[in-house]
Amino acid sequence: xxxxxxxxxxxxxxxxxxxxxxxxxxxxVLPKQNPAQTLAGKNATPVxxxxxxxxxxxxxxxxVQYGTMMKKVFTGELTSYKPRIPVDDQIKEGIPATFSLTxxxxxxxxxxxxxxxxxxxxxxxxxLDRILTGVSIAGISIPVFLLxxxxxxxxxxxxxxxxxxxxxxxSEDPYEWARHLILPWFTLALLSxxxxxxxxxxxxxxxxxxxxxxxxxxxxxxxxxxxxxxVLRNSLIPVVTLFGLDFGATIAGTxxxxxxxxxxxxxxxxxxxxxxxxxxxxxxxxALYGAxxxxxxxxxxxxxxxxxxxxxxxxxxxxx
Amino acid sequence: xxxxPLLSVSDLRVGFATEAxxxxxxxxxxxxxxxxxxxxIVGESGSGKSVTAQTIIGLTRANNARIEGSVKxxxxxxxxxxxxxxxxxxxxxxAMIFQDPMTSFNPVYRLGNQIVEAIRAxxxxxxxxxxxxxxxxxxxxxxxxxxxxxxxxxxxxFSGGMRQRAMIAMALALEPEVLIAxxxxxxxxxxxxxxxxxxxxxxxxxxxxxxxxxxxxxxxVAEVADRVLVMYxxxxxxxxxxxxxxxxxxxxxxxxxxxxxxxxxxxxxxRLPQIAGSPPSLLDLPDGCPFRPRCPHxxxxxxEYPGLESxxxxxxxxxxxxxxxxxxxxxxxxxxxxxxLEAPGEVRQA
Numbered sequence: 039x040x041x042x043x044x045x046x047x048x049x050x051x052x053x054x055x056x057x058x059x060x061x062x063x064x065x066x067v068l069p070k071q072n073p074a075q076t077l078a079g080k081n082a083t084p085v086x087x088x089x090x091x092x093x094x095x096x097x098x099x100x101x102v103q104y105g106t107m108m109k110k111v112f113t114g115e116l117t118s119y120k121p122r123i124p125v126d127d128q129i130k131e132g133i134p135a136t137f138s139l140t141x142x143x144x145x146x147x148x149x150x151x152x153x154x155x156x157x158x159x160x161x162x163x164x165x166l167d168r169i170l171t172g173v174s175i176a177g178i179s180i181p182v183f184l185l186x187x188x189x190x191x192x193x194x195x196x197x198x199x200x201x202x203x204x205x206x207x208x209s210e211d212p213y214e215w216a217r218h219l220i221l222p223w224f225t226l227a228l229l230s231x232x233x234x235x236x237x238x239x240x241x242x243x244x245x246x247x248x249x250x251x252x253x254x255x256x257x258x259x260x261x262x263x264x265x266x267x268x269v270l271r272n273s274l275i276p277v278v279t280l281f282g283l284d285f286g287a288t289i290a291g292t293x294x295x296x297x298x299x300x301x302x303x304x305x306x307x308x309x310x311x312x313x314x315x316x317x318x319x320x321x322x323x324x325a326l327y328g329a330x331x332x333x334x335x336x337x338x339x340x341x342x343x344x345x346x347x348x349x350x351x352x353x354x355x356x357x358x
Numbered sequence: 359x360x361x362x363p364l365l366s367v368s369d370l371r372v373g374f375a376t377e378a379x380x381x382x383x384x385x386x387x388x389x390x391x392x393x394x395x396x397x398x399i400v401g402e403s404g405s406g407k408s409v410t411a412q413t414i415i416g417l418t419r420a421n422n423a424r425i426e427g428s429v430k431x432x433x434x435x436x437x438x439x440x441x442x443x444x445x446x447x448x449x450x451x452x453a454m455i456f457q458d459p460m461t462s463f464n465p466v467y468r469l470g471n472q473i474v475e476a477i478r479a480x481x482x483x484x485x486x487x488x489x490x491x492x493x494x495x496x497x498x499x500x501x502x503x504x505x506x507x508x509x510x511x512x513x514x515x516f517s518g519g520m521r522q523r524a525m526i527a528m529a530l531a532l533e534p535e536v537l538i539a540x541x542x543x544x545x546x547x548x549x550x551x552x553x554x555x556x557x558x559x560x561x562x563x564x565x566x567x568x569x570x571x572x573x574x575x576x577x578x579v580a581e582v583a584d585r586v587l588v589m590y591x592x593x594x595x596x597x598x599x600x601x602x603x604x605x606x607x608x609x610x611x612x613x614x615x616x617x618x619x620x621x622x623x624x625x626x627x628x629r630l631p632q633i634a635g636s637p638p639s640l641l642d643l644p645d646g647c648p649f650r651p652r653c654p655h656x657x658x659x660x661x662e663y664p665g666l667e668s669x670x671x672x673x674x675x676x677x678x679x680x681x682x683x684x685x686x687x688x689x690x691x692x693x694x695x696x697x698x699l700e701a702p703g704e705v706r707q708a
Contacts, residue, residue: 249456250465257479258445259445
């Protein structure tokens with residue numbers, strides 16, 4: 039276990055380093071424009087531009103600039119250009135909304151995705167399977183930027199069933215918290231519900247042909263026991279890998295669109311605004327935070343894997 | 359052989375509807391199994407032997423399957439039994455072990471727990487602790503050493519032979535009357551094969567366990583079987599006692615099978631004999647005898663398929679489907695001084 043953690047930490051440092059370099063290159067090296075010029079405004083005097091350059095160190099070599107920025111990241115001194123607001127604080131402020139959105143959506147997509155996939159698989163070829171297949175494919179095909187306005191128009195504007203936008207903190211009012219999040223949750227979850235139900239269905243159909251499923255039937259288990267204990271249990275192993283990747287990617291990226299569309303005050307909205315204003319420090323901060331979560335969730339998945347599939351626990355059995 | 363049959367299969371026919379047509383996998387198979395008896399069903403891949411066995415415990419029931427004929431266990435008709443009834447007798451009265459012990463256990467559960475699961479499916483009031491103790495007893499009975507520790511192992515921690523022993527332990531867990539062993543030694547090393555066969559024979563003797571042994575290996579048959587059914591193209595082409603099949607085989611296909619055995623007590627042949635050609639597709643069986651395209655002794659009558667007839671006289675239960683007279687058979691089956699099938703002049707594909 040200790041070796042596993044060390045290996046993971048080394049890998050995480052490598053990933054974070056790569057992400058920071060890529061973000062830095064994309065935003066500092068590729069654009070030909072001088073960021074000091076942008077910050078100084080349209081009618082800035084050369085003196086002003088010069089002073090901004092010196093203040094932020096834009097006149098240093100790129101390697102030095104990268105080093106300065108990374109130092110600020112680790113000391114928590116990273117601030118946005120204009121106005122100067124600490125990036126750390128902004129990310130911390132966005133966390134409740136972003137986590138409420140993504141964790142809630144993940145629970146919904148797992149629950150419905152697996153339920154629909156299971157029903158589809160045990161009725162494979164029947165009418166229920168056909169209907170669920172249609173629903174899943176529709177769910178996969180509808181883009182978030184179309185679904186969100188449509189839901190808002192009908193459920194918020196037309197019949198006023200759900201409130202428009204704003205994040206209400208859970209500690210303030212749990213009921214309002216949920217009511218404000220239902221539309222964003224389902225919007226974010228819909229694609230994954232469709233996708234997960236398809237994946238689980240096809241995994242289950244594969245597992246149903248395994249010899250050990252025939253053994254389970256031959257020993258006299260009921261069809262439900264065969265399906266849940268043997269077919270479903272073994273079909274979930276690949277789903278866990280998928281979930282690790284998807285959940286990390288949702289926190290780090292996919293949630294941005296949903297947060298913008300529903301004006302949820304989370305990290306995604308903050309990142310979107312930073313991109314619009316071409317503010318490198320917040321972008322760097324959010325990118326590193328996102329990369330950290332992707333790596334972290336995947337490490338958790340690897341640990342979960344060892345519990346789900348005993349064949350993975352090689353080191354453990356050798357030491358016994 | 360006077361005891362009433364435990365299991366009686368008569369005129370069993372199993373067909374599967376596929377896009378290419380109906381595959382008649384089993385076509386009119388009949389046999390009786392008495393307590394303590396070992397009946398071997400022998401044949402190549404696709405001869406219908408596994409489908410016959412799986413149909414007995416209802417594992418071939420599917421929307422596209424057509425099952426006709428009768429399977430009676432202790433006088434009770436199984437082809438008409440409900441799913442719940444079939445489930446009750448699986449494992450409890452008829453247990454099955456499979457060819458590949460590597461893939462026949464679920465890799466994610468401990469072996470002991472998988473066997474306890476089988477026990478509790480039939481006896482729900484068995485506690486987990488009782489179940490575990492029972493598994494330890496069973497492991498000891500099938501020769502798994504260190505049973506106390508090994509019950510908690512996962513399948514991948516067992517060797518192939520040990521896994522097959524665990525499989526047999528699971529089959530014995532509820533003390534069934536009938537054991538169906540579907541190619542139980544095929545996936546094992548030769549030395550392990552012998553151990554598993556010894557174990558099966560010992561159980562058969564000690565527990566009076568009636569056994570259906572499905573195999574393509576006549577060497578295995580010779581060791582344990584009382585009666586033998588030879589299947590080809592979904593039909594039984596010859597049946598008889600072990601001695602009848604080995605020393606007085608009537609059907610050219612049986613001669614071919616016997617001739618392709620390599621024997622340590624005979625001079626080594628220049629090349630290993632084989633039956634030319636390959637088994638027919640069940641979708642497109644030739645008219646008459648399905649073995650006709652591979653048979654060097656084919657003659658005009660073979661376009662009509664003979665019934666499974668006894669020669670009568672001294673061996674009333676020795677039956678076969680071949681038009682040759684007993685004298686012709688005795689003469690033609692001898693190739694270079696042994697039983698075998700002559701190489702045909704040409705092989706036509708069915």
